Amino acid sequence: MKKVLVIDDEPIVRLSSKRTLAPEGYDVTLADSGREGIEILERETFDVILLDLKMPDMSGIDVLKVIMEKWPGTKVIIVTGYSTVDTAVESLRLGAYNHIEKPFTPNSLLAAVKEVFDKKD
Amino acid sequence: MNSIFANPEKSIAAKLIIATGLLIVVFSFLFWYATLKKQEQDIMSIAVKYGDSFVNFAKESTHNSMLSLDKTQTQRILENLSTPEGVQRVKIFDHKGNVEFSSDQEEVGNEVDINSMSCRGCHTDPVTGTLSPSPKKWSKYKDKKGSTSLKIVSQIYNDVSCSSASCHVHPEEQKILGFVETDLSLALLDEALFKQGLALTAYVIIFVIAVSLFLGIINYKIVTNPVHKLSDGMKQVAGGDLDHPVQIDSIDEIGVLASTFNSMIKDLKAAAGQKARWTQTLEEEVAKKTEEIKRTQTGLIQTEKLASLGRMAAGVAHEINNPLTGVVTFAHLMRQRCKPGSDDAEDLDVIIEQAERCAKIIKNLLTFARATPSEKGKIHINNVITKTMTLVKNQEKFHNVKFHMDLADANLVTDGDGTQFQQICLNMFLNAADAMNLRGDITVKTHQVEEKDKPFVETIFTDTGSGIKEEDLPKLFEPFFTTKPVDKGTGLGLSITHGIVKHLGGSIRVKSTLGQGTSFFVRLPLIKQEI
Known part of the structure; x- marks a missing residue:
């Protein structure tokens, strides 16, 4: 089972991701904050993590740093409304795998996630 | 003229006139007095001389009758001698003072007063017979009528004829036999002297008045009048009137003062003119600066307004992205479940399309609104323009658009991110194409300009489009302001351009003529130019 963790403070984004990915055979776990995401990651391993950059308590960049430190090699796709070159460059520099813009379409999300597994295979 | 004597302490002329007048009066009085005295002296000496002659005549006349001891004859001669006008009395007395003969018979036999001038004229002490060192033989006195009279006393010496006369009355050793004394009235001389004095006084008074008047007039002409003119001129100058120089033609000290004063007025006038010109220049400069400050302030307010609007828009935009993700995702999911070509599928397509428009x-x-710093670098203005032009020229939108390049020969360089300037060019080209309904000419001109002594590179984008209405010009750079159809423009292109230009430290302005076209002037600081 391909496991995907969605870390986003916005319920609608979490729901959209789950509803897009689940029918395609992905096992989707949801976390509503960076802290909760890290707690889940302590227990389980995921193939892909969808990470929002702008969150209230712990920013996506901070979460990314923790993930990259504790579980290097994890595939993190940054999902952000701030589609600026700078944030994209920084997240990639920190070890993010890819980066997609909000609002995403089901196809663009699926394509980004699928790409991870295609490369893996 | 009266005014100068009203307050003499305030008038030079009055002081001069009074001083010279007083001097004239004093000297005239001295002259008058001295002249009168001299006349009197002269007349007296003449009177004394004639009196002496008269006394000698009396002596001679009585000589024979005396020798013959004819007392009656002597008495008669004396009486006869006193008959002419002016002769008051003639008498003969001996050295003891006994009056022997007199024209006034009542006196005969009397003694002459020992203290009278008759004795005291020659003797300091008539009793002892001591002689005075300066004997005086005549005296002047006032008679009973108040007229001046002259008394002359003359000795009768003991002639040989007397001592040797047959009568032998007088011994030879006796020197003086007696005295002839006469009283002569000087009333006529008094009158003449008085008349002469009167005439002299009149002359002196007339002289004083004439000289004073003359001095007064001269003073008025030479001092008072010019000084008044000068003083009036100074009052005028003090009142601010610099157009009336003082008219004094003399070459004396006051004339020199007046011409100095006039040249001072001239200098003052020139200075006032200069001051007025400076004030004018200053006012113009202040007005210019005020206008500049106003413009800068308006620009700052506009920039600040745009910046805060941008921050707000960014916050809103970011929040909207999340629900929009939901809308897009679920619309797509529903669309996948619908039969292709069904009404639901078409409706969902509309939702997706509009949601994507929102996303755009x-x-x-x-x-x-993004405030992230751009990459610092060098923008080669001409290169970026040419590159952007090449990029868009092949797009369908620009197929009927003709580009004209009027670029500066020098390679003009400014600081900043090349892609930012490219975005400016792109926005300009897209707007121009839309304004021309995709058909017309776009001219791009670059050149160097000076603004407040600083070099700038100015890029002018000119189209042959429909132009912008005057009332729309002030709102042109505001976000969401657009004249394009609702589905064509977002109203952000020019505000993005404005934001970038400001970020690069430049300015943008627009000039438009309805029906003829629009020019945008983008000024960016010039760092260097490479030929």
């Missing part, structure tokens, strides 16, 4: 608007908004 938000993307533009975020581009406009």
Whole structure:
């Protein structure tokens, strides 16, 4: 089972991701904050993590740093409304795998996630 | 003239006139007095001389009758001698003072007063017979009528004829036999002297008045009048009137003062003119600066307004992205479940399309508002323009658009991110194409300009489009302001451009003529120019 963790403070984004990915055979776990995401990651391993950059308590960049430190090699796709070159460059520099813009379409999300597994295979 | 004597302490002329007048009066009085005295003296000496002659005549006349001891004859001669006008009395007395003969018979036999001038004229002490060192033989006195009279006393010496006369009355050793004394009235001389004095006084008074008047007039002409003119001139100058020089033609000290004063007025006038010109220049400069400050302030307010609007828009845009993700995702999911070509599928397509339009608007908004620092570098203005032009020229939108390049020979360089300037060019080209309904000419001109002594590179984008209405010009750079159809423009292109230009430290302004076209002037600081 391909496991995907969605870390986003916005319920609608979490729901959209789950509803897009689940029918395609992905096992989707949801976390509503960076802290909760890290707690889940302590227990389980995921193939892909969808990470929002702008969150209230712990920013996506901070979460990314923790993930990259504790579980290097994890595939993190940054999902952000701030589609600026700078944030994209920084997240990639920190070890993010890819980066997609909000609002995403089901196809663009699926394509980004699928790409991870295609490369893996 | 009266005014100068009203307050003499305030008038030089009055002081001069009074001083010279007083001097004239004093000297005239001295002259008058001295002349009168001299006349009197002269007349007296003449009177004394004639009196002496008269006394000698009396002596001679009585000589024979005396020798013959004819007392009656002597008495008669004396009486006869006193008959002419002016002769008051003639008498003969001996050295003891006994009056022997007199024209006034009542006196005969009397003694002459020992203290009278008759004795005291020659003797300091008539009793002892001591002689005075300066004997005086005549005296002047006032008679009973108040007229001046002259008394002359003359000795009768003991002639040989007397001592040797047959009568032998007088011994030879006796020197003086007696005295002839006469009283002569000087009333006529008094009158003449008085008349002469009167005439002299009149002359002196007339002289004083004439000289004073003359001095007064001269003073008025030479001092008072010019000084008044000068003083009036100074009052006028003090009142601010610099157009009336003082008219004094003399070459004396006052004339020199007046011409100095006039040249001072001239200098003052020139200075006042200069001052007025400076004030004018200063006012113009102040007005210019005020206008500049106003413009800068308006620009600052506009920039600040745009910046805060941008921050707000960014916040809103970011929040909207999340629900929009939901809308897009679920619309797509529903669309997948619908039969292709069904009404539901078509309706969902509309939802998806509109949601994507929302996403596009938000993307533009975020581009406009993003405050992230751009990459620092060098922008080669001409290169970027040419590159952008080449990029768009082949797009369908620009197929009927003709580009004209009027670029500066020098390679003009400014600081900043090349892609930012490219975005400016792109926005300009897109707007121009839309304004021309995709058909017309776009001219791009670059050149160097000076603004407040600083070099700038100015890029002018000119189209042959429909132009912009005057009332729309002030709102042109505001976000969401657009004249394009609702589905064509977001109203962010020019505000993004404005934001970038400001970020690069430049300015943008627009000039438009309805029906003829529009020019945008983009000024960026010139770092260097490479030939």
